[in-house]
Amino acid sequence: MSTTTVGFIGLGIMGGPMAANLLAAGFDVIGYNRSLPARQRLADRGGHAAASVAEVAGVADVVVTMLPDAEAVEAVTLGADGILANARPGTLHIDCSTIAPEAARTIFGRAADREVGALDAPVSGGDQGAAEASLSIMVGGRETDFRAARPVLDAMGRTVVHVGPAGTGQTVKAANQLVVAGMIQAVAEGIVFLDAHGVDTEAAVRVLSGGLAGNAVLDRKAGGMLRRDFTPGGRLELHHKDLGIAQDAAREVGAAIPAGATVAQLMGAMVARGDGALDHSALLTLVEELSGRGEQ
Structure with missing residues (x-):
């Protein structure tokens, strides 16, 4: 997994240090955030700054999202220029945002239609846990997708647990x-x-x-x-x-x-x-x- 390309969308208070920890673990990280300074910080750490969500989804093996609410997650994931519209079959989407369980199940179903794996993997531990890679990550989705995602999740968190099917992480x-x-x-x-x-x-x-x-x-x-x-x-x-x-x-x-x-x-x-x-x-x-x- 050290050569896996991880896309990261949402490089804010939590997402920025989470992406930095993926870089430190040896992953190739390409990231997008609406604000240019956040993208530049990722580039300064050795990552690649993308100009759009579509650019990230088109090249990443795994796409992580860390966004403020369901509206943002659905726009980035389900929109015409979003992850599912541009990801290759076999891509894995890990959503670390906090959204409603029903919204997570909807994303899972839409991802399955595109042959994309989807995990709802919200985190706890705050900005300190994000910086220290000591987050607690509660993961919902298929066991096979969880196993495939484990190296990425382990680079961001200390307590990583598969809690059940889609939506249960939320x-x-x-x-x-x-x-x-x-x-x-x-x-x-x-x-x-x-x-x-x-x-x-x-x-x-x-x-x-x-x-x-x-x-x-x-x-x-x-x-x-x-x-x-x-x-x-x-x-x-x-x-x-x-x-x-x-x-x-x-x-x-x-x-x-x-x-x-x-x-x-x-x-x-x-x-x-x-x-x-x-x-x-x-x-x-x-x-x-x-x-x-x-x-x-």
Whole structure:
């Protein structure tokens, strides 16, 4: 697989470092992003910058997409100038975006009609996990396609698991986003609670991290929360979108997600007031406001 040409579409906060890790693993990478600077960064790292999605799909053995929503994925995959219209039979499409399970199943079916393999392989771990190639990747699709994709996936992630047929990767990602949202909200509430009592929050976070309350949000997000640094790694607007996917999927099967629904409303309020581009850890600021504390 070291001579495999991997196309990468979507070279943003997550996609850029993921493509860089593929280059580091020895793959020949050709990438496309709407913004020229993102394409140039890939070229500077030794990759090839393409002028269009069609150019990528026409030469790649494997095409990875990392895009913000289903509308973008469907346009890039199913459009007249998209992946399926230009890919050769036998090409493999790996979508690492977060979209609805039904949308993933639709793409799988359309890809099969063109003799193209398709995997829904959303990721978790944020920009840090993308940079460190330590992402958790939950993969839906055919077992044979998963095995063929494994070297590419292993170059981007540390925990790579085939979870079932097409669409199941996105179902697992929806559950992931429910859990992460709940943890961010809980950590935000804990920090505000401690601060209100005058406790040294940095010391408190250290000891909480070593006990049963320890979790990845404390490890990766609490420091930024304490510094009030909400530079986006996982944007609020995207996490809010993901929780909408989870709510729709839960409604389909009658699963109750009251905590997830509550955090979705809180995130929605922040997006509505113009904070959607902040990191999802900025939920801390809303908890502070609800506590009457505001910016300290």
